[in-house]
Amino acid sequence: MRPNDLAEIRLLPLFSGMQQDCYDRLMLAAYVQNFPKGLTMIRQGDPADFLFILLEGQVELFASWDGHETTMAVLRPMGTFILAATIRDAPYLMSARTLERSRIMMIPSTNLRAIFQEDSAFAMAIIHELAGCYRAVVRHTKGLKLRTSRERIAAYLLRQAHLAGDLRSYFLPVEKRLLASYLGMTAENLSRALKSLEDDGLKVDGSRVILTDPEKLGLVAKLDVLIDGG
Amino acid sequence: MRPNDLAEIRLLPLFSGMQQDCYDRLMLAAYVQNFPKGLTMIRQGDPADFLFILLEGQVELFASWDGHETTMAVLRPMGTFILAATIRDAPYLMSARTLERSRIMMIPSTNLRAIFQEDSAFAMAIIHELAGCYRAVVRHTKGLKLRTSRERIAAYLLRQAHLAGDLRSYFLPVEKRLLASYLGMTAENLSRALKSLEDDGLKVDGSRVILTDPEKLGLVAKLDVLIDGG
DNA sequence: CGAACCCTTGACAGAAATCAACTAAGGTGG
DNA sequence: CCACCTTAGTTGATTTCTGTCAAGGGTTCG
Numbered sequence: 001m002r003p004n005d006l007a008e009i010r011l012l013p014l015f016s017g018m019q020q021d022c023y024d025r026l027m028l029a030a031y032v033q034n035f036p037k038g039l040t041m042i043r044q045g046d047p048a049d050f051l052f053i054l055l056e057g058q059v060e061l062f063a064s065w066d067g068h069e070t071t072m073a074v075l076r077p078m079g080t081f082i083l084a085a086t087i088r089d090a091p092y093l094m095s096a097r098t099l100e101r102s103r104i105m106m107i108p109s110t111n112l113r114a115i116f117q118e119d120s121a122f123a124m125a126i127i128h129e130l131a132g133c134y135r136a137v138v139r140h141t142k143g144l145k146l147r148t149s150r151e152r153i154a155a156y157l158l159r160q161a162h163l164a165g166d167l168r169s170y171f172l173p174v175e176k177r178l179l180a181s182y183l184g185m186t187a188e189n190l191s192r193a194l195k196s197l198e199d200d201g202l203k204v205d206g207s208r209v210i211l212t213d214p215e216k217l218g219l220v221a222k223l224d225v226l227i228d229g230g
Numbered sequence: 231m232r233p234n235d236l237a238e239i240r241l242l243p244l245f246s247g248m249q250q251d252c253y254d255r256l257m258l259a260a261y262v263q264n265f266p267k268g269l270t271m272i273r274q275g276d277p278a279d280f281l282f283i284l285l286e287g288q289v290e291l292f293a294s295w296d297g298h299e300t301t302m303a304v305l306r307p308m309g310t311f312i313l314a315a316t317i318r319d320a321p322y323l324m325s326a327r328t329l330e331r332s333r334i335m336m337i338p339s340t341n342l343r344a345i346f347q348e349d350s351a352f353a354m355a356i357i358h359e360l361a362g363c364y365r366a367v368v369r370h371t372k373g374l375k376l377r378t379s380r381e382r383i384a385a386y387l388l389r390q391a392h393l394a395g396d397l398r399s400y401f402l403p404v405e406k407r408l409l410a411s412y413l414g415m416t417a418e419n420l421s422r423a424l425k426s427l428e429d430d431g432l433k434v435d436g437s438r439v440i441l442t443d444p445e446k447l448g449l450v451a452k453l454d455v456l457i458d459g460g
Numbered sequence: 461c462g463a464a465c466c467c468t469t470g471a472c473a474g475a476a477a478t479c480a481a482c483t484a485a486g487g488t489g490g
Numbered sequence: 491c492c493a494c495c496t497t498a499g500t501t502g503a504t505t506t507c508t509g510t511c512a513a514g515g516g517t518t519c520g
Contacts (some may be wrong), residue, residue, distance in 0.1 A: 065377065065452070
């Protein structure tokens, strides 16, 4: 583990309130690993032996069933994943793979559980983090059940524009096939829907997104803080 | 609040490990209320002033957007709901209404947050509960994204049969329109799909479900512990 | 007894998945 | 440096699925 990793990780909301000795003991058991692009480091159904924290890179959470696969989330630093399985000492419900070369910290679940029983600030932080994860999935599910494909796409693209700093033009952070899967549709469907949104103030050229008329696109998306976040 | 309520609530996993004085203070701030059938006691977007605990009856969690509505979950005693919003002091993402006359305990969020900072056993229990809620939504979402309508229906009906004690015949616990919404389809679609499943070992007469050939239905459902639970 | 409401059914239109072919871009190895 | 291969993305044709609209039967409840 690099020396300045420790300092940076210490500042994460999850750890910033911890007692120093608890933090030290937790980090003693933890280690950091580099994964190449495209590596599946977690398979759904496996026992949750580690909590993962993404330090650098990009990770996809996905689920499989009966030969199908779907993207559940895309993670960026700094964030934890597979926290719930770790806590319940239950099998992972999702698999995880790197989308690019990534640096990931792994904390053994047993250490994690032992230490958050001692350090109440850490327990508080975990509660907060977990509640956030829960709300994120609920939002995603609401979008899937309440919106049509076109609406989900429009909402996603406007949301990304906002995250990029309210730009009118930006580049997609993920491949289109993955985006399609995340939004609950096929790649073909996404491709056609993007074209059809050209009448609604959108232009997409390769991975470049141009909001030619954000307001008009907003009429399609009908953004809602209870789905799309603040 | 009835005297034996307190005793029963004390045994809930969420409270059973609490220190007595913390429990007493929490209950002092809490109160129990009876709601008639069909009453919406929580509206999405409202501030999360209370944690709710369902003591008796049946409650639906649902979400709305742009005039549409969808059922997110159906709750039965004894269970908490809206825990995540309470913890984050954030607006509810879902609404809640009673499906039948229900008795519900309400704990002010501020008291809840204050007390789980003091009582680490309570904090542990909340972490555990939250992680369970998270995993439940993930499962639901996996089902929605990975399975077809017929598969979701078959899985749901087999799951209910199992919960009822592996019976070959039982009654639906909810109305079909609500079930359709929960499973992410229209009532008409559910009606037709149920009929089409008669070729796959299922018979439905009104709200009575008969598994004429559970194995054959199982081939449609392809039950999976990572979606349907154990 | 009437008014809702739930459920079902039919007809239709729209949306989405599937299958297949084709282009374009990126990486590999000779 | 080029030929080759792989992969992402697009497009078209087709089928399947799903939602919508409308009507009618049955039930419950006031």
